[in-house]
Amino acid sequence: MRSIWKGAITFGLVNVPVAVFSATEDHDIELHQVHDADGGRIRYQRKCEICGKVVPYESINKSFESAEGTVILTDADFKSLPEERSREIDVVSFVPNEQLDPIMFERSYYLAPDGKSAKAYVLLRRTLEATDRTAIVHFALRQKTRLGALRVHGDVLLLQSLLWDDEVREASFPALDERVSVSDKELELSQALVESFAADFAPEQFTDDYQVQLRDLIEAKLAAGDTVKFEETVGAASDEGGGDGEVLDLMEALRRSVERSRSGSTTPIEEKRAARGAAKSKKSSA
Numbered sequence: 001m002r003s004i005w006k007g008a009i010t011f012g013l014v015n016v017p018v019a020v021f022s023a024t025e026d027h028d029i030e031l032h033q034v035h036d037a038d039g040g041r042i043r044y045q046r047k048c049e050i051c052g053k054v055v056p057y058e059s060i061n062k063s064f065e066s067a068e069g070t071v072i073l074t075d076a077d078f079k080s081l082p083e084e085r086s087r088e089i090d091v092v093s094f095v096p097n098e099q100l101d102p103i104m105f106e107r108s109y110y111l112a113p114d115g116k117s118a119k120a121y122v123l124l125r126r127t128l129e130a131t132d133r134t135a136i137v138h139f140a141l142r143q144k145t146r147l148g149a150l151r152v153h154g155d156v157l158l159l160q161s162l163l164w165d166d167e168v169r170e171a172s173f174p175a176l177d178e179r180v181s182v183s184d185k186e187l188e189l190s191q192a193l194v195e196s197f198a199a200d201f202a203p204e205q206f207t208d209d210y211q212v213q214l215r216d217l218i219e220a221k222l223a224a225g226d227t228v229k230f231e232e233t234v235g236a237a238s239d240e241g242g243g244d245g246e247v248l249d250l251m252e253a254l255r256r257s258v259e260r261s262r263s264g265s266t267t268p269i270e271e272k273r274a275a276r277g278a279a280k281s282k283k284s285s286a
Contacts, residue, residue, distance in 0.1 A: 007087030
């Protein structure tokens with residue numbers, strides 16, 4: 001991995017040199033837009049509305065428009081801002097781990113010790129572990145001042161950028177303002193259903209089925225030599241329909257779910273996958 005930038009975690013007189021690395025990556029297959037008639041790539045050009053010329057990226061500035069006029073901001077302007085030049089991850093406070101709401105988490109970055117000795121880095125990591133605390137920090141990245149959470153992830157320190165408080169919308173829905181009556185029996189059945197699905201979270205057990213199917217589709221087209229001509233593809237048969245149209249009440253839905261789970265029947269996800277497989281086999285035989 002290549003580091004994004006290097007700086008230091010600072011709190012009090014303590015200075016911990018670190019290198020910052022992206023902790024996540026996108027696994028989606030990259031697709032391009034093309035002309036349906038000949039497969040030619042669709043290109044987007046940055047044209048000036050005044051002169052009509054195509055403008056190279058290095059000649060593009062940013063602007064802010066208001067009633068008083070338009071303010072042009074150059075790269076030099078952004079670099080003149082103290083926060084933009086800062087390479088410090090400044091600790092503001094240490095808070096209990098449980099006080100952080102996951103809705104605020106944005107991007108994640110690994111922090112690695114940068115320097116001849118990792119002692120200060122290890123000391124901070126062990127201190128956070130021992131106190132069950134997360135460091136709330138300020139830092140600057142990509143021309144933005146950011147709020148962050150610095151916490152322990154395995155043997156490394158993890159920096160997670162946080163949304164600002166005014167970036168999190170308030171959840172207000174009229175239906176929740178009404179008085180809703182839930183019986184003890186409904187709650188008991190619901191809890192039984194939860195227990196029937198109880199397990200430890202193992203992220204490696206889950207795959208992005210859409211991306212797998214998309215890659216299979218692309219490889220099949222490559223194997224068939226279908227690299228120039230575009231043919232109409234037939235979508236998978238829908239498995240959402242069917243049934244007798246019966247509308248189940250909450251108690252009945254919970255009861256059936258619990259019974260199906262206790263009997264070892266397949267889950268709704270497994271049923272959908274089986275239905276897709278059956279539809280695919282039927283199509284192939286046809």
